[in-house]
Amino acid sequence: MIYSKLEIEHYNELLSAKKSTPGGGNALAITLSLACSLCNMVINFTMNKKGYEHLTDKLKDYQDKISLYLKNAYQYADLDSKTFSDLMNAYHLQDQEQIEKCSIEASLVPFNLYLLTERVQLIADDLYIIGNKNVVSDAKIASDLCYSIYPGCILNIKANIKNIHDEEILNLLKTIL
Numbered sequence: 001m002i003y004s005k006l007e008i009e010h011y012n013e014l015l016s017a018k019k020s021t022p023g024g025g026n027a028l029a030i031t032l033s034l035a036c037s038l039c040n041m042v043i044n045f046t047m048n049k050k051g052y053e054h055l056t057d058k059l060k061d062y063q064d065k066i067s068l069y070l071k072n073a074y075q076y077a078d079l080d081s082k083t084f085s086d087l088m089n090a091y092h093l094q095d096q097e098q099i100e101k102c103s104i105e106a107s108l109v110p111f112n113l114y115l116l117t118e119r120v121q122l123i124a125d126d127l128y129i130i131g132n133k134n135v136v137s138d139a140k141i142a143s144d145l146c147y148s149i150y151p152g153c154i155l156n157i158k159a160n161i162k163n164i165h166d167e168e169i170l171n172l173l174k175t176i177l
Contacts (some may be wrong), residue, residue, distance in 0.1 A: 027078035
């Protein structure tokens with residue numbers, strides 16, 4: 001399912017249903033999409049505004065990055081649900097090799113979401129300082145949304161790490177744990 005295409009009310013109905021997906025990891029990615037959208041709003045209210053002309057190149061760069069990060073956040077929302085479903089199927093089959101493979105995939109989604117969130121937060125924090133003073137509170141809210149994502153990413157990694165024996169993957173995941 002493509003969660004970014006759903007109306008908010010329908011998404012929330014799915015999120016609150018007695019089903020495994022969408023779940024918390026998916027909600028984390030959607031939360032990042034909201035942070036990206038707030039960053040874009042601050043950029044749009046700042047770019048070409050009198051007194052902020054000297055920031056045009058920087059804001060265009062941020063706009064390009066945030067547009068990409070927004071697409072990535074949507075992809076992680078969908079990927080989180082897919083990898084979780086794949087892992088549940090592997091558990092059902094009781095195939096240890098498949099469980100490890102799916103656990104790795106299910107851990108890499110929140111790992112990469114965590115790293116992407118760091119990039120968005122850096123921009124949000126800078127926009128709070130340099131952005132149009134009438135909307136910098138929105139940049140701060142974007143940053144706060146980013147802060148709210150990190151603990152969930154860590155929890156989702158910890159939930160799956162017990163099934164991973166690949167030392168290289170474990171060392172990678174442990175860089176944020």
